[in-house]
Amino acid sequence: MTLFGRRLPIAVATVAAIGLAAAMLAPPERLQGDLQRLMYVHVPAAWIAYLSFAVTLGASIAWLWRREPRFDRVAAASAEAGVVFTGLAIALGSVWGKPTWGVWWTWDPRVVTTAVMFFVYLGYLALRRATLDPMSRARRSSVFGVVAFIQVPIVHMSVVWWRALHQPPTVLQPGHPPIDHTMLATLLINLAAFTLLYLLVVRARVRLAVAEEELAARALAEGSELAGSAVSAPRLEVK
Amino acid sequence: MTAGTTPAPARQCAELARKDLLLEWRAGEALLVTAPFGAVALMFVPLAVGSDVPLLRQIGPGMYWLVVLLFGVLVTLRQSAVDDQAQRAVLRLCGVSPAVRLAGRALANTVLVLTFALLLAPVAVILYDPELSGWPWFVLALPLVAVGLALLGTLADALADGLAGRTALGPLLVVPVALPLLLGAVQVLDAARYGYRPWPWLLLMLTLDLLVALAAGLLVRHLEETV
Numbered sequence: 001m002t003l004f005g006r007r008l009p010i011a012v013a014t015v016a017a018i019g020l021a022a023a024m025l026a027p028p029e030r031l032q033g034d035l036q037r038l039m040y041v042h043v044p045a046a047w048i049a050y051l052s053f054a055v056t057l058g059a060s061i062a063w064l065w066r067r068e069p070r071f072d073r074v075a076a077a078s079a080e081a082g083v084v085f086t087g088l089a090i091a092l093g094s095v096w097g098k099p100t101w102g103v104w105w106t107w108d109p110r111v112v113t114t115a116v117m118f119f120v121y122l123g124y125l126a127l128r129r130a131t132l133d134p135m136s137r138a139r140r141s142s143v144f145g146v147v148a149f150i151q152v153p154i155v156h157m158s159v160v161w162w163r164a165l166h167q168p169p170t171v172l173q174p175g176h177p178p179i180d181h182t183m184l185a186t187l188l189i190n191l192a193a194f195t196l197l198y199l200l201v202v203r204a205r206v207r208l209a210v211a212e213e214e215l216a217a218r219a220l221a222e223g224s225e226l227a228g229s230a231v232s233a234p235r236l237e238v239k
Numbered sequence: 240m241t242a243g244t245t246p247a248p249a250r251q252c253a254e255l256a257r258k259d260l261l262l263e264w265r266a267g268e269a270l271l272v273t274a275p276f277g278a279v280a281l282m283f284v285p286l287a288v289g290s291d292v293p294l295l296r297q298i299g300p301g302m303y304w305l306v307v308l309l310f311g312v313l314v315t316l317r318q319s320a321v322d323d324q325a326q327r328a329v330l331r332l333c334g335v336s337p338a339v340r341l342a343g344r345a346l347a348n349t350v351l352v353l354t355f356a357l358l359l360a361p362v363a364v365i366l367y368d369p370e371l372s373g374w375p376w377f378v379l380a381l382p383l384v385a386v387g388l389a390l391l392g393t394l395a396d397a398l399a400d401g402l403a404g405r406t407a408l409g410p411l412l413v414v415p416v417a418l419p420l421l422l423g424a425v426q427v428l429d430a431a432r433y434g435y436r437p438w439p440w441l442l443l444m445l446t447l448d449l450l451v452a453l454a455a456g457l458l459v460r461h462l463e464e465t466v
Contacts, residue, residue, distance in 0.1 A: 064461050119415040126411055130402045140398050143458045147394065150416060150450060 003204050012196045019190040026186040038096045040186055044194035045089040046114070052082025052198065053121065053152050060145030063138055069213075070206075072138035075145050077205035079124050081198055086118045101165055109158040110166035117151045124148055134213075248339045255335070255343025259320060260350060266319040269351045270358065273317070277310040277355070278362045285366065292368065299367025304424045306363075307356045308388065308417055309410070314355050315348045315392020316409040321400075327463075337463035338456055341393055345455075348389035349382075356381055373431025376441075380427045383444040387420045388413070390451045397462050419447045 019040065029036035059075035062068075093111065094104045105111070124144055131137035159168045170179050179187075246254070263269055284302050285295055330340060363369070395412040399405040423444035430437035 064458070113418070116415045116418050119411070123408075123411040123415060126408055127398060130399070130404050130408055139461055143394075143461055144398055144412065146458060147416065147451070147454050150447070150454075151418075154419065 001207070003207055004200060005203065008196065008200050008203065012193065012200050015189065015193040015196055019186070019193040022186040022189050026182055027180065029183075032100065035096065035099055038092055039183075040190045041194075042089060042092040042096060043187060044191045045085045045092060047191060048194045048198045049082050049085040049089055049117075050152055050156065051195070052078045052085060052202075053117075053149060055202075056082065056121075056124075056145045057149040060142040063142045064146075069134075069138070072134075072142065073206045073209045074202065075142065076125075076128060077202045077209065079121050079145070080205060081201045083118060083121045083125065084201075085194075085198070086114065086121070090114055090118065106165055108165040109162040110155070110164070113151070113155045113158045117155050120148045120151045245334050248336070248342075251335050251339045252343045252346060255330075255340060256346035256350070259344060259347035262319045263317065263347070263351060266317070268317045268319055269314040269355060273310055273313050274355050274358050276313075277306045277359050280306050280310065281359065281362055281366055295367045296369055299363055299369035300428045301425050302367065303359065303363035303369075304384070304421055307352075307359060307384065307424075308414065308421050311352045311355060311385075311388045312392055312395075312410045312413045312417075313406075314351050315389060315413070316396055316399075316406055317351075320344065320348075320396060337459045340463075341397065341455055341459045344396070345386075345389050345393040348393050349385050352389050352392075353382065353385040356385060370432055373428050376427050376431040376437055379441060380424045380444065383441065383448060384420050384424050387444060387448045387451060388417060390448065390455060391417055394451065394455045394459075397459065400462075416451075419443050423447075 023037050023040040026037070026040070028034050055078040056075045059071045059078065063071035063075060090111075093114075097106060097111075098104050124141060127144055128137055128141050131140055156169075159166050281302060284298075288294065288298070327340075364371070391413045392409070395409045396405075398412060399408045402408060423440040426440040427437040430440065
């Protein structure tokens with residue numbers, strides 16, 4: 001079994017190529033022109049960030065319920081992917097914001113709450129890194145994985161609660177979405193490409209986590225020294 | 240101890256909170272160290288942004304809430320709130336549930352954060368000379384901020400318990416999630432200043448408090464389990 005597999009990378013490359021072509025061929029927006037094409041990566045990145053954190057929530061609940069290590073691996077991998085996609089959404093939004101709003105960063109509620117969500121999940125990853133014992137790590141991060149999700153609806157609803165610079169929901173607006181059908185189709189193709197990329201990354205990260213665990217178990221069984229143990233022994237918690 | 244003599248959970252919670260407050264009274268960490276540090280932070284802001292009185296009057300309430308939030312986290316993560324294994328084992332054997340222990344700690348933290356915020360309020364008034372017409376709303380917002388911060392701090396403390404980087408990790412876990420508290424507290428005073436009734440902001444803070452209390456109550460037993 002390889003880290004990335006065979007079929008999924010091909011599917012990701014194919015759909016991403018179609019998405020890129022569609023983004024290039026889609027009609028330009030009347031006021032923003034070609035700049036609006038950033039939407040085809042900015043919006044999917046933000047949506048995949050939501051999806052990642054929702055998967056972290058689900059896997060955390062599943063771990064608390066079933067105590068199976070695979071759920072912890074999925075929660076961690078998804079949170080890592082979510083942080084990357086959130087960072088990407090913020091960076092792309094910043095690139096889009098400079099020519100349209102005149103600034104790289106603005107104190108718009110959607111922008112600020114998204115950045116806060118980024119830090120919430122950085123905290124989740126920091127908590128995992130700080131906990132050496134695998135069982136304790138899974139338990140603590142599962143609890144925080146549930147609490148941290150409070151931030152996601154706040155980010156999504158921020159454009160409804162506070163009307164500022166960032167536009168309100170377009171595609172998820174109830175009724176008829178006020179977006180050109182070609183643009184909507186292009187956006188959905190790119191969303192599919194990002195979703196496949198997310199699945200590829202999470203699967204690879206889960207496989208890597210399994211390999212890491214096997215390596216650690218083998219090292220422990222062989223009684224070999226851990227890196228840094230000459231300086232101080234790793235302090236595992238005793239509960 | 241027999242089942243018949245086990246105190247009610249509310250009594251257990253109150254006794255645990257009393258114990259925490261007594262320990263803090265002896266250690267003096269939150270009110271004798273963190274509170275003066277918060278006052279120094281409030282004093283340094285005008286030195287950083289300039290001593291422009293109208294500007295300070297405008298930013299004063301926001302700076303006050305920011306210092307309460309950031310330093311309030313330190314209050315909840317104080318060293319005197321660290322339980323060792325033996326203390327926990329005794330409480331477990333006495334039949335004190337993890338939820339009651341967490342509630343006791345959260346109650347003590349609420350009292351301390353409230354006291355901390357009340358100590359800093361006159362300092363902020365003296366240094367920034369803010370508009371005081373919305374003080375009844377401030378009185379309503381303060382307990383909501385204190386309860387929310389205490390609950391989040393207690394939960395973060397339980398999450399980071401026993402870790403080497405507990406005091407560094409705790410604030411990173413609490414502060415971003417506490418955003419609605421900061422927004423709500425600042426907007427309550429702003430709304431009051433412009434003559435609006437700030438009920439939606441109070442409701443936002445109350446919702447966060449209830450959600451965190453619910454999550455903590457449901458999840459705390461998973462943190463207390465032995466491996």
